[in-house]
């Protein structure tokens with residue numbers, strides 16, 4: 401009778417554990433992935449667009465599998481205990497209080513699991529934190545309420561004030577509402593970009609999920625981070641520090657262009673076409689005549 405109970409309990413425990421593991425791992429590691437922006441109904445990380453985000457995704461997956469495993473193990477263990485040691489099958493309760501082997505095991509196993517997580521996490525933290533040799537530097541300043549960008553190495557490029565597009569404007573531009581801005585930060589592809597992040601008043605956070613970046617903007621302090629975009633395109637983020645009434649009003653739009661286009665953009669004083677420069681001149685002069 402006892403051994404039959406044990407077998408049933410074991411089978412139920414294993415089945416429950418496997419099912420819960422599959423559900424948790426599926427929920428944790430699937431779903432539609434946004435490319436450069438979130439998608440409706442998506443609950444997984446956005447597509448990785450930088451080496452740091454690729455690494456971050458791997459660490460996230462590893463930890464999700466481990467969490468799912470622990471949840472499944474505990475659920476299975478509880479099922480086993482509830483069936484195997486139920487009152488009806490055990491009229492005389494066991495008086496066991498210690499088991500040296502078990503105590504050593506449940507001390508060492510969590511330590512090993514933590515080490516298993518710690519090694520890749522530390523690697524990731526290091527890679528996020530250590531600024532590589534960067535070729536382009538941009539400065540992002542959090543204001544109330546927008547982000548402004550400057551290029552310290554190119555004084556000809558005027559400060560970019562990045563304000564969000566309203567509903568009609570973003571629809572007309574075919575861009576996501578509450579993420580799209582009227583002036584994006586422009587950076588070259590396949591280039592290490594250093595971002596200096598600060599704020600003029602209260603705390604903000606310069607965050608681009610698909611780049612694996614979240615850097616606090618603190619007044620009086622210049623924080624540094626870096627990214628290397630793998631492809632051209634537009635990538636969105638939002639201020640990620642609850643900064644006040646118009647917290648929603650400071651989205652981040654990064655436009656990654658080819659190195660040649662970037663060089664042209666810099667040469668054009670921060671414009672892709674000369675028409676903008678012409679308009680600024682007002683009297684029909686070309687940029688070259690200026």
Ligand SMILES: [Cu+2]
Pocket residue numbers: 542603604605639640641642643644647650
């Ligand atoms: Cu903010």
